[in-house]
Amino acid sequence: MTRTLRGAIAVASTVALSLGVVATTTGASPGQARQDVKIGLLLPESKTTRYEKFDRPYIEQKIKELVPDAQIDYYNAAESATTQQQQVNTALAKGDQVLILDAVDAKSIQSSVEKANKAGVKIVAYDRLAQGPVDAYVSYDNRKVGELQGKALLDALGDKAESGQIVMHNGSPTDPNAAEFKAGAHSVLDGKVKIGKEYDTPNWDPNNANQQMSGAISALGKGNIVGVYSANDGLAAGIATALEAAGMNVPLTGQDAQLDAIQRILLGTQTITIEKPYKPEADIAATMAVNLAQGKPLPEDLTPTTVTSGSGQKVPATLLTPVVVDKENIKDTVVKDGLYTVQEICTPAYADACKEAGLE
Incomplete structure (x- = not known):
């Protein structure tokens, strides 16, 4: 715990x-x-x-x-x-x-x-x-959520932060939390990476996020996008699908520690999520x-x-206070906190990835 x-x-x-x-x-x-x-x-x-x-x-x-x-x-x-x-x-x-x-x-x-x-x-x-x-x-602490997401994205980008652009998906404009996530993320990202496209996504709709990401890839060129800020896991699901369709795999954030997000983290198609027990x-x-x-x-x-x-x-x-979840600490966060069992996470499609991450 x-x-x-x-x-x-x-x-x-x-x-x-x-x-x-x-x-x-x-x-x-x-x-x-x-x-x-x-x-x-x-x-x-x-x-x-x-x-x-x-x-x-x-x-x-x-x-x-x-x-x-x-x-x-x-x-x-x-x-x-x-x-x-x-x-x-x-x-x-x-x-x-x-x-x-x-x-x-x-x-x-x-x-x-x-x-x-x-x-x-x-x-x-x-x-x-x-x-x-x-x-x-x-x-x-919703501003802290955005700060943690922004820092995790920068850490994942490493030297690539200066060589390309990121796309930001900030969530629903009617949700006051989304504005705080956005402010927290910008406080970390601004001046450290170029933001090529930035979107609000009404109602946190994953389908909208998918379309927005596809549009960003077309506009910026897939070779110029080095990472994606997603304010939550629902958006990240739609974004990950668009990235996969374009043959891309770049650092991608999230939030809410949804089961599908944990599984994407194991596969390497999402970098982190934020657990808010x-x-x-x-x-x-x-x-x-x-x-x-x-x-x-x-x-x-x-x-x-x-x-x-x-x-x-x-x-x-x-x-x-929110908690960052990545591939290395799944067992010590969402599993230990009782959010999911190893059996729920490690279905047959994720068995090899689970073994690699020590989830057995």
Whole structure:
């Protein structure tokens, strides 16, 4: 288990313990304190495998651990900001006291956040910081993600950094995290390598990324492209397909530690991904939501910092630290952290690559 993961779990465990303490000191029994907890969970999409495979089950599991009788209303917006606004209305109509919200569009959801706030409903911004009167926020240090990606790309390029151009795929313009990844990457890459083409990719669509990469290859010439910055693994999947079709294999970054990305890293068609362990983030969001649903203040160790949203609100927050995953540390990161088993990674198509990397 990584030091980052151990630390985040310790924070969540400390806060979980504090729930019982607060219930006792307010004169209510734990059973009384845990009645009538209603939480809405609103996730943005399912094309990225993390949301249905990890985020949703981890959040629901932690809420039920803290409050066995809690009502959890789940919604997935399928990449539609309009759908998510309608889902907020539905959650409010159902009487949810707290919404754990991962916004499709951080700006357009502001009116819904304001509506919830006026109704006395608390908002925990999850992974992406929505605009408006948000009550708490948990995510990873997204600028640090971009910095780590940029450094990994430069390290992989070596002397080639000065002899060609890179292509950048920065993700969805409606996702505030994408802007932070981009800023972090540019802070490392600018002045060190020439950026031949740079793209935003609406809705983090891998098919779009594939078309963009094919266009960049045609425009720049495949012999002039020495590396590709991809903000996440979904985009990297589309990019890798375009590179393969052009007979190219250059350093390629990613993020989210998706299973297919780990397998591409083993094959050498992707260089790194960024692991952001989902369980600590999910546990903290669930604990925040339960505290708020029960009318309790958030413990200071759960919100050690403050961030400013795009609409100017100061929001108490936890920002966790991301981890770089490459071919050398797969066993000590995603396997040790319980994200995947060796058997899940090392299917027959990847058996030789796994053996070479010591995954047996």
